[in-house]
Amino acid sequence: MTILLGFPAESDPDKVARDFLACLSVHLPGIDIVPQNVPGDAGRTMLAALGAAEPGGATAGWAITPTLPARIVDRGDPSLGRRIQLIGQAEREPIAFVSRPTDPAMSMQDIVQRSGDDSGAVPLGTPPAGSAPHLAALRLQLLARTQLNIVTFPSAEAARQAVLAGNVAAAALGLSPIFADVRDGKLTAIGIAARRRFGLLPDAPVLDEGGIPLSAFIRRGLAVPAGTSPEVIGWLADAMREATQDDSFRDRAEATGIHAAWAGGEEWQAQMQTEQAELSQIWTTNPWLSSPRG
Numbered sequence: 396m397t398i399l400l401g402f403p404a405e406s407d408p409d410k411v412a413r414d415f416l417a418c419l420s421v422h423l424p425g426i427d428i429v430p431q432n433v434p435g436d437a438g439r440t441m442l443a444a445l446g447a448a449e450p451g452g453a454t455a456g457w458a459i460t461p462t463l464p465a466r467i468v469d470r471g472d473p474s475l476g477r478r479i480q481l482i483g484q485a486e487r488e489p490i491a492f493v494s495r496p497t498d499p500a501m502s503m504q505d506i507v508q509r510s511g512d513d514s515g516a517v518p519l520g521t522p523p524a525g526s527a528p529h530l531a532a533l534r535l536q537l538l539a540r541t542q543l544n545i546v547t548f549p550s551a552e553a554a555r556q557a558v559l560a561g562n563v564a565a566a567a568l569g570l571s572p573i574f575a576d577v578r579d580g581k582l583t584a585i586g587i588a589a590r591r592r593f594g595l596l597p598d599a600p601v602l603d604e605g606g607i608p609l610s611a612f613i614r615r616g617l618a619v620p621a622g623t624s625p626e627v628i629g630w631l632a633d634a635m636r637e638a639t640q641d642d643s644f645r646d647r648a649e650a651t652g653i654h655a656a657w658a659g660g661e662e663w664q665a666q667m668q669t670e671q672a673e674l675s676q677i678w679t680t681n682p683w684l685s686s687p688r689g
Contacts, residue, residue: 398429411651422641445618452623460614490587519565522551523547528567535588
């Protein structure tokens with residue numbers, strides 16, 4: 396079985412995907428899983444290739460939200476969602492807002508309040524426009540009815556280095572790139588985008604506690620071409636569910652700031668559609684690409 400991956404080989408997202416696939420292979424005896432990297436266009440190239448594949452069960456793809464709904468919106472391509480079917484979510488990773496411990500005491504509420512201050516809004520770093528952390532920052536703007544001073548960087552690592560160096564006061568990132576920094580005290584989590592405290596960082600405040608009802612997660616799992624038989628989908632879903640319950644996978648994932656969490660395809664699809672509607676609303680007033688739908 397070929398599993399399409401929408402990012403370069405040996406990148407951090409590639410390592411995350413392959414870690415799960417190695418565990419999944421244990422629960423698919425007799426099946427050779429062959430990861431195939433199909434990078435390009437912020438994930439859209441892989442999604443298009445998956446939608447064009449034969450729905451016979453020989454090809455699946457590593458699907459990520461909000462990447463999928465964001466590419467539907469910013470590329471103006473609703474067929475991306477119609478041509479694939481989500482099987483299930485294997486893991487989720489919260490968006491974390493972090494700053495340096497040596498900076499003056501700051502909370503996300505401070506950053507939001509100062510965004511309207513004439514003295515200058517606090518610079519908030521994120522990975523590239525349209526990435527999950529960047530979209531979370533845009534959603535925060537919408538909820539807070541303000542305009543944040545968002546500074547985009549070419550990668551998550553570049554945004555991480557910017558906040559470590561003090562070039563930005565804070566940054567929005569997936570938890571995994573900065574999980575070790577937070578645990579080692581190099582960075583402080585000033586807000587997790589969740590409705591309740593996240594088990595991997597139980598002492599870190601969540602935005603909802605401060606009156607900001609933002610829940611933003613990177614969700615990852617498998618999808619197949621539309622038209623794949625229910626038998627194949629059920630077979631893969633059962634194996635994925637078993638893999639997410641595997642203690643060895645849970646331990647490896649949680650050691651990097653990722654929570655192993657199973658959700659079936661229908662549940663994930665409903666969550667994605669809600670996310671897509673919200674992103675569509677943001678796009679109408681604040682498109683995040685300078686050359687949209689290209």
